[in-house]
Amino acid sequence: MAVTKKTAAKPVATAADVKTLKKIEQLATESLKAVSKGDTPSIAIRQRTLSNVSFNTKKKIIELGDKTQSREFFNINMARKFMQTFLVANGCKTLIQEGKTISIRQMFYMTKHTLKGTNENTFEDQSESDPIIEDLEVGIDALREELHLFANRRGLVVGRLIVNDAGDEIDLAKMGRGGWGIPSICEDDSLKFVRNTAEFILLVEKQAIFHRLNEDRFWEKHKCIMMTSEGQAARGARRLLQRMSKELKIPIYVLVDNDPWGLYIYSVLKQGSINLAYESMRMAVPDIRFLGMSAFDYKKFGLTSAATIKLSKEDITRAEQMRAYPWFKDKKWQREIQGLLDNQFKMEVDALLTKSISFITEEYIPKKLADRDYLQ
Amino acid sequence: MAVTKKTAAKPVATAADVKTLKKIEQLATESLKAVSKGDTPSIAIRQRTLSNVSFNTKKKIIELGDKTQSREFFNINMARKFMQTFLVANGCKTLIQEGKTISIRQMFYMTKHTLKGTNENTFEDQSESDPIIEDLEVGIDALREELHLFANRRGLVVGRLIVNDAGDEIDLAKMGRGGWGIPSICEDDSLKFVRNTAEFILLVEKQAIFHRLNEDRFWEKHKCIMMTSEGQAARGARRLLQRMSKELKIPIYVLVDNDPWGLYIYSVLKQGSINLAYESMRMAVPDIRFLGMSAFDYKKFGLTSAATIKLSKEDITRAEQMRAYPWFKDKKWQREIQGLLDNQFKMEVDALLTKSISFITEEYIPKKLADRDYLQ
Numbered sequence: 033m034a035v036t037k038k039t040a041a042k043p044v045a046t047a048a049d050v051k052t053l054k055k056i057e058q059l060a061t062e063s064l065k066a067v068s069k070g071d072t073p074s075i076a077i078r079q080r081t082l083s084n085v086s087f088n089t090k091k092k093i094i095e096l097g098d099k100t101q102s103r104e105f106f107n108i109n110m111a112r113k114f115m116q117t118f119l120v121a122n123g124c125k126t127l128i129q130e131g132k133t134i135s136i137r138q139m140f141y142m143t144k145h146t147l148k149g150t151n152e153n154t155f156e157d158q159s160e161s162d163p164i165i166e167d168l169e170v171g172i173d174a175l176r177e178e179l180h181l182f183a184n185r186r187g188l189v190v191g192r193l194i195v196n197d198a199g200d201e202i203d204l205a206k207m208g209r210g211g212w213g214i215p216s217i218c219e220d221d222s223l224k225f226v227r228n229t230a231e232f233i234l235l236v237e238k239q240a241i242f243h244r245l246n247e248d249r250f251w252e253k254h255k256c257i258m259m260t261s262e263g264q265a266a267r268g269a270r271r272l273l274q275r276m277s278k279e280l281k282i283p284i285y286v287l288v289d290n291d292p293w294g295l296y297i298y299s300v301l302k303q304g305s306i307n308l309a310y311e312s313m314r315m316a317v318p319d320i321r322f323l324g325m326s327a328f329d330y331k332k333f334g335l336t337s338a339a340t341i342k343l344s345k346e347d348i349t350r351a352e353q354m355r356a357y358p359w360f361k362d363k364k365w366q367r368e369i370q371g372l373l374d375n376q377f378k379m380e381v382d383a384l385l386t387k388s389i390s391f392i393t394e395e396y397i398p399k400k401l402a403d404r405d406y407l408q
Numbered sequence: 409m410a411v412t413k414k415t416a417a418k419p420v421a422t423a424a425d426v427k428t429l430k431k432i433e434q435l436a437t438e439s440l441k442a443v444s445k446g447d448t449p450s451i452a453i454r455q456r457t458l459s460n461v462s463f464n465t466k467k468k469i470i471e472l473g474d475k476t477q478s479r480e481f482f483n484i485n486m487a488r489k490f491m492q493t494f495l496v497a498n499g500c501k502t503l504i505q506e507g508k509t510i511s512i513r514q515m516f517y518m519t520k521h522t523l524k525g526t527n528e529n530t531f532e533d534q535s536e537s538d539p540i541i542e543d544l545e546v547g548i549d550a551l552r553e554e555l556h557l558f559a560n561r562r563g564l565v566v567g568r569l570i571v572n573d574a575g576d577e578i579d580l581a582k583m584g585r586g587g588w589g590i591p592s593i594c595e596d597d598s599l600k601f602v603r604n605t606a607e608f609i610l611l612v613e614k615q616a617i618f619h620r621l622n623e624d625r626f627w628e629k630h631k632c633i634m635m636t637s638e639g640q641a642a643r644g645a646r647r648l649l650q651r652m653s654k655e656l657k658i659p660i661y662v663l664v665d666n667d668p669w670g671l672y673i674y675s676v677l678k679q680g681s682i683n684l685a686y687e688s689m690r691m692a693v694p695d696i697r698f699l700g701m702s703a704f705d706y707k708k709f710g711l712t713s714a715a716t717i718k719l720s721k722e723d724i725t726r727a728e729q730m731r732a733y734p735w736f737k738d739k740k741w742q743r744e745i746q747g748l749l750d751n752q753f754k755m756e757v758d759a760l761l762t763k764s765i766s767f768i769t770e771e772y773i774p775k776k777l778a779d780r781d782y783l784q
Contacts, residue, residue, distance in 0.1 A: 126765070127765070132623060132624075133623060137756075137758050138616055141715070141761040142765065196584075197584025198585050200582040202582060206577070206578060207576060209573055209598065210573060210578070213586040213587040213589045215584065215585040215586045216585075239561060243510075243511070243558070243592065247508060338529065339517070380513075382511070382513050385514045385518045389506060
């Protein structure tokens, strides 16, 4: 397939595309209907406010509630936003029809123009168009990726998995030291899992740790897939992780620094974030396991003060906030966060090099896995 | 090779490794000799100061001069730095012998410990170890990559090139929408070019532009290799570009935003930077061509005000500084920078989407190439 095609553009929309197109068209026809009946056209959009966000203890994800806000066309305050919503919706329709995807910055340019006979621009800058994209996602219940829009990509993956992306078959066990760049959009119409021989997935926050493990061929010996999120996980990495969790059905372990930021990265991967609560269903991976670093690893692995950094005031405040989150209410998590505070120091995964270069590959992770020493 | 090996670690050092090991050993034996003769051991390190940096108009790169600074062991102010230099040199020796590479942060941890019988640490934080690494690079004339150290990686590559990295053969024409993550270390003992069918290389600053071109399969139709530096190019990307320039012998075009930051990214790729002047020989690629965006593209391609952003005061100051750099002295560059100032606006490559989604793929780049409309 990859050999003969001259372009990756897909003139024929996929099933997912057809569904999204219908949602956009429905939005438009309902507005038109309202106008022709003499009513005020409006869109009901679920409120993205803290008061409309809650933790679903059953599903174990952060969710957006049902409170809605109505956006009316003939309300002076709303007219500009209404126009912008339809400009973006129309842009997405074009993208889907042409089988192309663009960044949210590019959508800003695609829909920006000066209104005829005025000096007014449809959008002044991207801070105007980004919330409109979020409105549209929530309003018609479609991920931005389904609208053919993407945020910047970040993250790499290697290991015992063969994927097919946009017609190319890619063996993630043959990526050298480079790794495959996780695409911005990891929906199933473009990315498919062809063959998995991995028994688990290991996600590490830090790029340099991923490099260390990849150079040591950890994934080969331990039969796994390895990802790095390169810090806070981007949307592409989160979607890929959720899809791997559901489709490959193998455990996922996460290794982050032993500090409040590391806990936060883990927490967003697991139950989603307050800001993007409306997308938790498609992004969160409640099954992931926290492999470390744990505050208790200091003693367990005989680390020394060279491996530690004193907690800052900000770290302490942040850790105390974490302790109060409903998703960290469980006794084992309370103990873990208390352990960090009691230590009075944080530790980076990189600090395992105070033991030896490949301590993390040869001792730390194998022992944590063998002891089933993780939190969930 | 990739099939049978169980680890990427190379117990047998490569020719480059042997050379670097010798340099480290020479540093150590010379210091020992001085001590046994009753002299003060010292290292002569070329000064990394502005006054010792100049633009070589013949080679067209920014170079470090020959002024040196002597670091003496028995000088109280220098003793700590001297110890640190040998700790890092010893760490690098171990890395080379074990065939492993680590990040500069990891080197900090690898060499950090509390001196016996004292409360003093060998290093307090990374801001102490990073300059020591630079000292060592300059002192023994070895890139940090040759010392088996790396900075964070950044950047992706796709297109008509097959490489072999760490024993894996990787076809960059079969990377889907993801691209191959450019490794931190692109030296020739681990990364080899197997087969090139590209006629040129296109480097774009922005990830989203790379995505647009990759989705449109630009590299397939136009027979090229495509890279994104994802902003300012990381060391791995710069080394890869230099090696491709020398070994593949095909032209390289660079596409950045039409603003002072874009010019700076281009300039560092081309002649190196003042900060890393001692590495220009190994990093700079004087042959690259500036494809755009040019200030004159606004008229040439019939763009509208929707594509523009007003220059800030800072932009103007920065552009005026650029105009004074010796490497921008040429008339054509003076005209280009004056064009930016005269326009009073800057333009992002993304702004080409104000024309149409694939305008950049179908019209902008092909026309620039056909017209040989670039600066060098």
